[in-house]
Structure formats: structure tokens, C-alpha cells
Amino acid sequence: MVDKLTTDIGGDSAGPVPQEDRDQLFWEKQMIAAFNLLQVKGVVVTDEFRRTVEEMPADYYANSTFYGRRLDGMVRLLIEKGVIDADTIEARTREILESGTRDHV
């Protein structure tokens, strides 16, 4: 018997599902567009992305968001495949955080 995947929660006891209505942020739209383009170009496939989510530590997964997981998985796959390197993304992230974005000024 192999350990259950983090995402394999069917039948587990759970509380009510929180419902939240809010607009999509600019970075979320951009990120989904980038992810879709990477799929169309054959750089990443859905199954690989799902695998990255399943590999997240359980507590990290439990506190993650839909867009956060998508971003984390995409970055991880791009590093894994040698498309970008971790230092470059780290430096660029810092740059963006310091200069502000449409979502975070």
C-alpha cells in the first residue's frame, strides 16, 4: 500500500467548503496565459503540473491557493526542464516586488 497522494481526499471528513467571490487579479490572468502558452507550445503538460502539486508538502498544499499552486508548479517545471534557472527567477521576483505591480503597489 502506497501512501495516499496529498490531493487524494475523496471520502475524507471535511468541514464546509468556503465560498469566496472576488475578481481575478492581473497577475493571475497573466500567469494563466503564460501557463496556457507553455502547454500549447508543448513545454509543459497537465499531468506534469498535477504531479508537482502532488509533490508539495501536505501543510503547504493545505494552505495554498489555486493560482499559487499553478504558479509554483509552472516555475518548478521550468526550472526542472532547464528553461529558466532558480537564481534568475529569484532575482526577477525581487525586482518586481521592489518596483510594485498592478496588484501590489
Next chain:
Amino acid sequence: MSEAEPSYAVGDRVRILDIGKPGHVRTPTYIRHKVGTIERFCGMFENPEDKAYGRWGLPPIPLYRVQLKQDDIWPDYDGAPGDVLEIEIYDHWLAPAGETT
């Protein structure tokens, strides 16, 4: 590379296996060891268990939609008696219902 052929026909009774495979799989644990009926053959698909790790997932493998009674899945199911669940399962996760796992 030879393609696998569908091994089941619509209406066949099948048991969903627990093949103990680590990593990315598409058969949730709650459905393993349960018995259902082949509702349709969905087609041949590249194996997602391989595609998740950058491989091509070839040759394509048969995928079926399996129908199970909710009563057979959840011992304390309190919905309508005829309720069913349909789930798509790859060929290598199935065995004829007569065979034990």
C-alpha cells in the same frame, strides 16, 4: 510498438485494483477494490502516469468509464437508492470482477 487492445466490453463487471504504484496516478484510493460495470470505452490515451514525468506515455492505453453504485462505495450512503458514480479508469487498474485482488 504494439498498441494494447481494449480488454473489456460495455456491461462487463470489473473490479478496480490497487496496483500499489507510487507517484502520479489517476485512480483515487476511495474507489480501489470496488466493483462496477463498464459504461463505455473512452478511447486510447497516452499514459498520464508516464507523461507526469516528462515521458511520452506511449503506446496509448485503453481508458474506460466505469459505473458504480454509490451504495457499493460508501457503506453509510444516504442518497437516493439508484445513485451511481461514473469514473474514468485506465485498463491496467481493472480486473474482471470475478478475480480477487
